[in-house]
Amino acid sequence: MHDIRFIRENAEAFDAGLARRGLPPQGADLIALDEARREAVTAVQIAQSRRNEASKLIGAAMAKGDKDGAEAIKAEVAALKEQMPALEAQADELAAKLKAALEIIPNLPGADVPDGGGEEENVEVSRWGDLREFDFTPKEHADIAPALGMDFETGARLSGARFTFLRGGMARLHRALGQFMLDVQTGEHGYAECNPPVLVGDDAMYGTDKLPKFAEDSFSTTNARWLIPTSEVSLTASVMGELLDEAALPLRLTALTLCFRSEAGAAGRDTRGFIRQHQFEKCELVSIVKPEDSEAEHQRMVRAAETILERLNLPYRKLLLCTGDMGFGARKTYDLEVWLPGQGAYREISSCSNTGDFQARRMNTRYRVAGEKRTEFVHTLNGSGLAVGRTLVAVIENYQNADGSVTVPEALRPYMGGITTLNPRSS
Numbered sequence: 162m163h164d165i166r167f168i169r170e171n172a173e174a175f176d177a178g179l180a181r182r183g184l185p186p187q188g189a190d191l192i193a194l195d196e197a198r199r200e201a202v203t204a205v206q207i208a209q210s211r212r213n214e215a216s217k218l219i220g221a222a223m224a225k226g227d228k229d230g231a232e233a234i235k236a237e238v239a240a241l242k243e244q245m246p247a248l249e250a251q252a253d254e255l256a257a258k259l260k261a262a263l264e265i266i267p268n269l270p271g272a273d274v275p276d277g278g279g280e281e282e283n284v285e286v287s288r289w290g291d292l293r294e295f296d297f298t299p300k301e302h303a304d305i306a307p308a309l310g311m312d313f314e315t316g317a318r319l320s321g322a323r324f325t326f327l328r329g330g331m332a333r334l335h336r337a338l339g340q341f342m343l344d345v346q347t348g349e350h351g352y353a354e355c356n357p358p359v360l361v362g363d364d365a366m367y368g369t370d371k372l373p374k375f376a377e378d379s380f381s382t383t384n385a386r387w388l389i390p391t392s393e394v395s396l397t398a399s400v401m402g403e404l405l406d407e408a409a410l411p412l413r414l415t416a417l418t419l420c421f422r423s424e425a426g427a428a429g430r431d432t433r434g435f436i437r438q439h440q441f442e443k444c445e446l447v448s449i450v451k452p453e454d455s456e457a458e459h460q461r462m463v464r465a466a467e468t469i470l471e472r473l474n475l476p477y478r479k480l481l482l483c484t485g486d487m488g489f490g491a492r493k494t495y496d497l498e499v500w501l502p503g504q505g506a507y508r509e510i511s512s513c514s515n516t517g518d519f520q521a522r523r524m525n526t527r528y529r530v531a532g533e534k535r536t537e538f539v540h541t542l543n544g545s546g547l548a549v550g551r552t553l554v555a556v557i558e559n560y561q562n563a564d565g566s567v568t569v570p571e572a573l574r575p576y577m578g579g580i581t582t583l584n585p586r587s588s
Contacts, residue, residue, distance in 0.1 A: 162522040163263050165195050178269030181276055181484045187266065194259050201252035208248055212241040264367075265374050268519040270484045271493040277483025283496070284483065289467070290476030292500055293559060301503035302557040303434035306331065308565055308585035309557075311435060322432070323424065323439045330583045334556070334569065335442070337576035339417045339549045342444035342469055346546050350465040352415035352446060357395030359419055360386040365398035368524035370490035370516075380421050380439075388421035393543040396447040397520060404536060405449070405528040411458060412449040415546065417442060435554050436508065442549040448542040451528065452518065455540035459515040463495045466511040466546045472572045475555050476500040478507050492517040499551070503558040510551045513544030 168175045172188035179187060215238045222231035275284050307313065310331030316324040327335055346352045366372040366387050371379060371394060380388040389395055396414040405412075420443050431437035446465060450458045463479070470477045482494040491514035498507035518538035521527070527536040560568045565585040569577055 162519060163266060163269075164522065165191065165259065165263065168192060169195065175269070179266070181270050181274075182267055183278065183485055184267075187262075191259070191262060194255065194262065198252065198255035198259055201248065201255050205245070205248045205252050208241050208245055212238055212245070215241070264523070267487075267489045268492050268516060270487065271515075271517075274487070274493050275481060275483045276485075278485040279483075280486045282483040283480045283486055286479045286481050286495070288476070288478040289471060290474065290500070292476055293502060295502065297563040299502040299558060299561060301434065301501075302554045304503070305561055305565060305567065306435065306557055309567060309583045310586075313434075320439075323437065325435055325438060330577075330580055331553075333577060333580065334573065334583065335549060335553050337573045338552050338556070339442055339444060340576050341472075341573055342546060342549070342552075343415065343417050345469060345472065346415045346444060346446060346465060349468070350413070350461075352413045352465075352546075355392075355396060355399075355414050355416045357392055357399065357416055357418065359389050359392075359395070359421075361389055361394055361398065362386060364401065365394050368401050369394045369397050369520055370523060374489060378423055380423055389418065390422045391420050391443060391543075391545075392416040392418040392445040393447055396445060397449075397541050397543060398524060400449055400526050400539075401524040403526055405526070405539065407451065407528050407531040410449060410451050410528060410539070411454060412447075414447045414449075415445060417444045417549070435550050438550060444546045444549065446513070446542075446544045446546040449526075449539050450542070452537065452540050455515050455517065455542060458540075458542055459493065459495075459513065462542055462544045462546075463497070463513045466497055466513060466544055469547050469552070470497065470499060470510070473552070473556065473570050475552075475559055477510070488512070488514060490514070490516045490519050492519065497547075499555040501555060501558045503561075508551070510555065511545040511547050513542070515540065515542050 168188055168191055172192060176186035176188045179185070215234050219231050219234050219238070222234060275282065277283065310328035312326040312328055315326040319326065343354060347354050360382065362385070363372060366379070371390060379390050382388070396416055399414070400412070420441050422439060424437060424439065446462055448458050448462060467477070467479070477497050477499045480496045480498060482496055487494045494512060494514040496509050497511040499510040501508050517540050520541045521538040526539050528539050529536050556570060557567050560570060562568060567583045569581050569583065574581060
């Protein structure tokens with residue numbers, strides 16, 4: 162959410178930021194709407210003040226025996242009382258219009274974010290790992306995994322497209338990945354493990370910028386709750402409305418949860434295989450920090466995600482997203498893309514974003530500056546450390562063997578109960 166005071170004082174800079182996002186200027190319209198709102202609020206205040214003043218004058222007039230004067234003032238008070246609801250309704254309507262206009266405007270990009278219209282203009286920052294040289298033609302996971310326990314047919318029969326039933330060693334490997342991620346993020350990077358709800362209310366979704374603009378991308382229940390698209394929602398909203406002590410920052414939270422996405426905005430993409438599912442698991446990373454610490458925290462978070470890929474020996478590249486490819490709430494985003502030899506391409510496996518105070522303003526989350534009375538909005542960051550299903554896909558493709566088996570990475574073997582290889586079932 163944007164600060165209307167900032168827009169009033171920096172209209173040109175605000176519009177310049179929107180232009181970098183490929184959006185038309187909106188500063189003048191927002192300022193005009195805010196001026197109308199402020200005028201309406203002033204009219205209400207003037208009417209209230211005059212009503213209170215006139216009410217006191219009635220008694221004074223009666224005490225002087227000025228009955229006619231008292232009656233005239235009573236008539237004025239009655240007229241003001243009759244006018245007040247309409248004035249208040251106008252002020253409320255204008256405030257609602259301003260809020261509705263502001264809440265669908267994306268965050269402004271950071272100064273160091275490259276300009277661009279889409280993913281083809283993202284900037285590659287670095288690459289890690291050597292691509293494996295196969296002595297056979299590597300296959301895509303969707304061709305290997307069914308014989309290893311990734312049952313697309315049963316998942317579709319139970320729930321429809323983009324649901325998958327994992328069995329046996331495949332299910333255990335999926336669980337091992339999630340546990341491994343949590344252990345690394347808690348034990349080595351200082352994130353506190355959480356087990357949050359996966360059903361949340363409107364306020365949590367709104368505060369983390371998922372509502373109202375992206376309602377169609379999430380699943381809702383019949384009793385006004387939402388299935389979280391990522392535990393970013395639950396973890397970040399856990400400080401919604403709070404005034405935090407500066408000494409409590411930074412807060413670093415992680416959770417391994419089910420996530421649910423309708424994928425309404427991604428129709429027709431990755432319909433084959435396990436990459437884009439309606440239900441999936443993700444190890445989420447969330448940081449709540451002071452404004453001056455958010456850039457360093459962003460780099461720290463990205464490094465925490467990179468660690469998982471490196472421990473699994475999965476080649477990847479790091480991209481700085483351009484203005485046209487960033488998410489709605491992001492001020493700056495790094496994506497990690499893992500190499501999939503079956504596809505012969507790098508594919509996204511983690512996205513780490515600094516939202517600045519964009520979410521904090523929507524949630525009204527502040528911290529009290531030590532030794533001072535003033536408060537400031539916190540900065541919030543979120544990222545994947547990592548998406549479990551996509552990591553499973555990367556393991557299958559990078560560790561596949563010519564006979565259709567998949568070798569379990571060394572880092573996961575302590576979680577696998579002695580299983581070192583997933584072998585295809587006999588027909």
